[in-house]
Amino acid sequence: MKIFDILKYSGRSLKSQKWRSFLTILGVLIGIAAIVALTSLGNGFESTITGQLESGFATNTLIVSKKSGTFEQPDPLFNLYYENRSVFEGIDHIDLAMPVLQVTCNVSFGDDQINAFPVYGVDYNNYSYIFPSSFVAKEGGIPTNSSTTNYVVGSNIDQKVDLDDPIEITSIFGGVSHNDSVVAILEEIGGVSLGGGPTDNGIYLHANLIRYKFNIEIVSYFIVLLDDDADSTINSVSDAISTAFNDQVSVIASTAVLDTIQSAFGTIEVFLGGIAGISLIVAGIGIMNIMIVSLMERTREIGIIKALGMKNSSILLIFLCETIFIGLIGSLLGIGAGYLFASLFGRVLSGGAAGGGPTGGFGGGGVPGFGTISPIITLDMFGLAIFYGVLVSVIFGLYPAWRAARLEPVEALRYE
Amino acid sequence: MKFVVKTENVEKTYMQGKIPVHALRGIDFSVEEGEYVAILGPSGSGKSTLLNLIGALDVPTKGKVFISGQDISELNSRKRAELRRTIGFVFQFYNLIPRISAFKNVELSLSVKNISRSERKKIVKKILTDVGLQDRMKHAPNELSGGQQQRVAIARALALDPTYLLMDEPTGNVDTKTRDMIMKLINQLNKEKGRTIIMITHDQFIAKDSDRIEYLVDGKLYHKPPKERIGYNTNSLKKQKLNDNKIIASEEKS
Numbered sequence: 001m002k003i004f005d006i007l008k009y010s011g012r013s014l015k016s017q018k019w020r021s022f023l024t025i026l027g028v029l030i031g032i033a034a035i036v037a038l039t040s041l042g043n044g045f046e047s048t049i050t051g052q053l054e055s056g057f058a059t060n061t062l063i064v065s066k067k068s069g070t071f072e073q074p075d076p077l078f079n080l081y082y083e084n085r086s087v088f089e090g091i092d093h094i095d096l097a098m099p100v101l102q103v104t105c106n107v108s109f110g111d112d113q114i115n116a117f118p119v120y121g122v123d124y125n126n127y128s129y130i131f132p133s134s135f136v137a138k139e140g141g142i143p144t145n146s147s148t149t150n151y152v153v154g155s156n157i158d159q160k161v162d163l164d165d166p167i168e169i170t171s172i173f174g175g176v177s178h179n180d181s182v183v184a185i186l187e188e189i190g191g192v193s194l195g196g197g198p199t200d201n202g203i204y205l206h207a208n209l210i211r212y213k214f215n216i217e218i219v220s221y222f223i224v225l226l227d228d229d230a231d232s233t234i235n236s237v238s239d240a241i242s243t244a245f246n247d248q249v250s251v252i253a254s255t256a257v258l259d260t261i262q263s264a265f266g267t268i269e270v271f272l273g274g275i276a277g278i279s280l281i282v283a284g285i286g287i288m289n290i291m292i293v294s295l296m297e298r299t300r301e302i303g304i305i306k307a308l309g310m311k312n313s314s315i316l317l318i319f320l321c322e323t324i325f326i327g328l329i330g331s332l333l334g335i336g337a338g339y340l341f342a343s344l345f346g347r348v349l350s351g352g353a354a355g356g357g358p359t360g361g362f363g364g365g366g367v368p369g370f371g372t373i374s375p376i377i378t379l380d381m382f383g384l385a386i387f388y389g390v391l392v393s394v395i396f397g398l399y400p401a402w403r404a405a406r407l408e409p410v411e412a413l414r415y416e
Numbered sequence: 417m418k419f420v421v422k423t424e425n426v427e428k429t430y431m432q433g434k435i436p437v438h439a440l441r442g443i444d445f446s447v448e449e450g451e452y453v454a455i456l457g458p459s460g461s462g463k464s465t466l467l468n469l470i471g472a473l474d475v476p477t478k479g480k481v482f483i484s485g486q487d488i489s490e491l492n493s494r495k496r497a498e499l500r501r502t503i504g505f506v507f508q509f510y511n512l513i514p515r516i517s518a519f520k521n522v523e524l525s526l527s528v529k530n531i532s533r534s535e536r537k538k539i540v541k542k543i544l545t546d547v548g549l550q551d552r553m554k555h556a557p558n559e560l561s562g563g564q565q566q567r568v569a570i571a572r573a574l575a576l577d578p579t580y581l582l583m584d585e586p587t588g589n590v591d592t593k594t595r596d597m598i599m600k601l602i603n604q605l606n607k608e609k610g611r612t613i614i615m616i617t618h619d620q621f622i623a624k625d626s627d628r629i630e631y632l633v634d635g636k637l638y639h640k641p642p643k644e645r646i647g648y649n650t651n652s653l654k655k656q657k658l659n660d661n662k663i664i665a666s667e668e669k670s
Contacts (some may be wrong), residue, residue, distance in 0.1 A: 007528040016515040129632045304511045307473060308525045308576075309501030311494055413511070 001314040010321035017294070021326065024283075024290045028330025029337060031280030032389045036338025038272040040375035041346055046265035048373050050258065059255050060132060060229035063196050064097075064223035064241055068248045078248040080219040081209060082239045088224060091240045095227045098195060099219040101210045105169040107203065109160040113203070119169055121210030122218075124152065127198070130225050135198045136216040138161045140184035149209055150183035154200040156186045167203070176214050196223040196254075229255070278389065282329070284396035287323055291400035295319070302404055303412025316405035322392055323397025331389025335382060342375035348371055419482070420580045420612050421470045422446040426479035428465050428635075440467040441635040442479070447580065452606040452613045456641075457632030463616045464584065466632065470614065471582050472499045484579055501529055504573025508585035510565040512557040515662035518544065519553040520567045525575050543571045547601065563594030570601065578610035581605065587622050599625060 001009075014021040067074040080099075088097035092181040101121030107114045124142050128135045135142065140163045144154055151167050159181050161167060168179040189200050197205070210216050224241070226233055295302075302315060426449040428440040439462045447453050457463045469481050475489045475496075483499055484556050491499065505511075512521045517542055526536040526550075543554050547567040568584060573581055586602065587595035603625050605611040615626065624627050631638040 001528055009524075009527075013517065122667055300511070301513055304513065305524065305528070306497065307500060308513075308528050308572075309470070309497050309499075310528045311497045313494075314528075372603045411470050413473070413507075 001310060001317075003317075006314060006317050007321055010318050010325060013294070013298075013309065013318070014322055014325055015095065017318065020290060020294075024287055024326050025330045025333070026287040028280070028327055028389055028393060029334040031276070031283040032331045032334025032385050033275055033338035033341060034276035034279050034376065034382070035388070036335050036343040036385050037375070038276050039269050039381060040101070040339060040377045041342040041349075041373070042265065042269040042272055042366035042380075043047050043376035043378070044342070044373045046262065046269075047376055049265075050262060058197065060223070060226040060234075061130060061196065061254050062224040062226065062234065062238060062241070062243075063221050063254065064224055064245075064249050065252075067248055073163075074248050080222065080245075080249065080319040082207075082217050082219055084219065084222070084245075087244050088222070088241070091192055091237060091244065092235050093227050093237050094224055096126060096225040096280040097224075098123055098130060099207060100224045101207050101216050101218075102220040103169075103210055103214050104172045106172065107167070108168040108170075109191060112160050114160075116172060117203065119205060120209075121205055121216070123207050124148070124204075127204075130223055131197045134186070134189050136187050137184035138187040140182070141150060142184045143206070146206060146208055148183070148206050149178070149180045151180060152184040152204040153182055154186050154198060154202040155188040156200040157182075157203060166346055169203075171214055174214065176341050178209070178213055195296060196221060202227075209323040214226055255282045277388075282359070284392040287326060288400060289394040291323060291397050292403075293401045294322075295404050298404075299407065299412050301411050302407050303415065306407070306409035306412060316401045319401030319404050320397055323393040323401070326397075327390035327393025328386065330393070331386045335377070335385050339375055339377055344371040346375050419446045419541055420449055420484060423470070423476075424480045424482075426469060426476045426481055428462070428469065429477045430465075430575050440469075440476070443635075443637050445630060445637055447612060447614055449612055450606075450610050451628065452602075452626045453614045453615070454626035454629045455614065455632055455637075456618065456620055456623050456629050457616075458618055461632045462635040463618070463632055465635075466620065467582060467584050471503055471505060471640065472496045479514050484584070502579045503577055504576055504578035504581040505570050506566070506573050506581060506583040506586050508588040510569045510589075512565055512568055512572075514557050514574045517556055518549060518560065518564075518571075521557070521568055522572045522575050525572050539575055540571075543575050545569070546574075547571045557593070559596070563597060566590060566598055567601070570598075571603075574605070574611075579615060583613065583615040583617075585617050585619075586615065587603070587619070588617070595622065600645075628656045646648040 063322055064080070066078060066080055082099050082101070085097055085099060088094050103121070104116055104118050106120070107117045122148065124135075125146070128142060137152070138155065138159075143150060153161065153167075163185055164181050166179055166181050168177060171176045185198070186198055186202075189198060226237055232251045234255070237254065241251050243247060243409070297310075316403065375401050421500075423443050423445045426440055426443040427438070429436050429438050431437070431654055443466065445466075455463060455466065465474075469476055469488075470483065472481075472483055472488050475481070480487050480489065484502060486495075486499060488496060488499065494641065502611075510548075512518075513524065516524070521532055522540045522544060523536050526539060531539070541550075541553070544550060547570055549564060549567055552568075557568070560568065566589075570581075570586075573628060581602075583602070587598050590598065602613060602615070606613050606627075613626075615623065617623055620629075631641045
């Protein structure tokens with residue numbers, strides 16, 4: 001029997017049992033939709049987050065902070081001090097090492113107040129040099145004078161203050177206050193700072209002011225700018241810094257953080273895809289069940305077509321084509337349904353997360369509003385969804401098809 | 417003459433639970449090209465088992481079955497399937513596929529043979545017209561009467577242009593009027609078209625038109641009816657045949 005005739009015969013069999021076929025297809029549809037929805041949403045989420053991380057991202061920076069080891073206990077008396085800048089000077093490939101100070105304050109914007117909020121002390125010139133695309137003022141100007149006492153704030157803070165408005169901060173430990181005006185509001189960065197970069201929720205003062213007014217010499221971390229971003233340079237400089245600080249510091253490359261985040265997302269996607277895959281297996285069992293029922297109902301028919309001279313291989317193909325049809329239609333509809341669901345869910349999630357406040361993060365960043373999370377379906381995903389849908393259908397349809405093909409014509413014709 | 421089917425000392429034993437049932441015991445039988453042979457036997461005599469063997473649906477436990485010169489025991493299932501394409505089966509309960517039309521049912525046997533679509537259409541139309549179903553082609557089996565369904569089944573068997581037609585109680589499930597019409601059709605196929613026909617039945621009346629009647633009783637084949645055992649009456653058959661011939665002759669005269 002020609003393949004076209006086999007396909008037609010299979011299609012007619014499915015059509016003759018419309019409801020049963022529809023429900024079986026629905027099983028595959030749900031399985032594929034679940035996989036597509038979760039993975040496309042995961043992709044979209046990853047893309048949004050990494051996109052936000054990468055904005056203003058410098059690939060050639062390292063963050064050097066005091067080790068907070070879990071496996072080997074660091075020296076509890078060890079701290080990074082402002083004066084440790086000089087340690088970096090002797091290490092090759094280091095272009096610049098900038099200390100970032102931090103003081104936790106109650107921040108008052110006129111009538112409005114935020115408690116226990118981190119205020120960062122950076123050298124404005126150096127910070128601009130390291131992050132030339134993100135530490136940029138949209139209003140006002142970033143002071144170049146190292147004795148400035150004015151604030152530079154992230155774009156989210158402009159909801160609380162305008163340019164030239166005063167901000168008063170009072171340190172939680174020590175009760176030291178500082179009151180001055182906002183001299184620059186940064187352009188919107190759109191996300192978490194990676195590698196110690198500026199954030200939309202950041203409040204910045206010059207490092208000298210933090211040092212002298214709040215009497216802080218302990219540094220939160222150093223941002224180290226390298227003269228290239230090759231892995232070998234990053235590794236050699238990281239080793240040299242660790243050695244220079246007697247292994248009491250952790251040195252993290254911003255690219256490594258991004259890799260870790262991406263890898264974590266990858267793991268989460270596989271995990272979610274695996275959970276969704278269970279529903280696809282359930283759908284496969286449904287297919288097997290339906291095909292066995294169909295086999296029982298059509299035993300006599302199989303006997304007839306065998307009597308007409310149809311080969312076992314053709315009968316196997318007829319049954320397999322039926323399951324392939326189910327898998328294919330279910331997969332295609334499932335991809336559409338999954339994408340639709342992911343889009344709706346992404347919109348709900350975006351709406352819910354957009355109001356997220358600053359809770360602190362790596363390198364002093366805050367948790368961003370996610371913006372819009374759009375599910376992403378790549379061509380690979382599209383192909384894989386169809387592949388898995390059809391594969392599961394074929395795997396679970398194989399046994400009934402094999403049984404149909406192996407039926408003895410005499411037995412099949414005798415079947416009531 | 418050329419044999420289309422030949423059996424040599426064929427035995428068939430199958431298991432019913434743990435009990436062996438000897439369905440056929442040493443059958444020697446042959447059918448020549450163009451013959452119309454009826455195999456007459458009561459229920460349980462082994463008729464269906466014999467049909468399965470000479471239809472290449474099954475293989476004998478012992479002995480040999482030759483179909484078109486090929487020993488079916490030496491063929492694998494694929495070759496046996498190919499051989500079945502040269503046999504036209506007509507079953508008692510029609511065995512049509514219910515969800516497809518009369519046309520598609522007949523066409524199915526041709527698509528098994530890989531015949532092109534346009535050729536198939538031509539053949540199916542002609543054959544359904546030959547059996548008088550030209551205006552019933554698109555009807556599903558459940559929209560046809562018993563007689564019409566059996567004619568579709570005969571058309572399906574004929575579509576393959578078989579070496580011989582193998583009929584299992586072809587009138588067993590129809591009323592007398594339809595029976596006569598089907599018998600006439602079978603007769604025409606043999607006498608006018610020269611088709612070889614092997615018909616298996618328990619009804620001696622419908623066997624009367626055959627060239628030869630073989631009697632199957634308890635798995636053994638007899639050329640004459642073992643009268644004392646099953647009560648077949650050859651005289652009544654001969655009388656019936658004579659009577660029918662007279663009627664046909666008078667119809668032709670008038």
